[in-house]
Amino acid sequence: MKISYKPKGVCSRMIHAEVEDGIVKSVEFIGGCSGNTQGVSRLAEGRPVEEVVKLLGGIRCGMKATSCPDQLALALEQARE
Template structure:
């Protein structure tokens, strides 16, 4: 299933990815720090929701209470929970 998430309080505007069970693939950020987010997307490809949360949840960017990585954690958890309900 392809999932799109509108980010909040960060430079990227949207995160899209595929989710099958709890495995996340094809992560793509719209906007944000292009090189860093491309690298992050490659490194995390094939990781589970739990693995992504364990490494990145709560990561902040500057004075913001969140970051693109933290927003990804929120997005994958939301997608996973919605998928379980369907």
């Protein structure tokens, strides 16, 4: 399943992900801090969706109520529904 998600409250403008049999196969952030989003993408790939959501959900960026990793968790949760 391919996911395209427009994040809210962060620097990245779009998140593209692919999930197959409950495993995150790929993640691409458009915009945001390149090094951080590449790192989050590589760490998420190959992991079960539930694990990624548990690890990344609720992470905040500075004073913001969310972050790019948190937005990825929200995108994956939304796709599960």
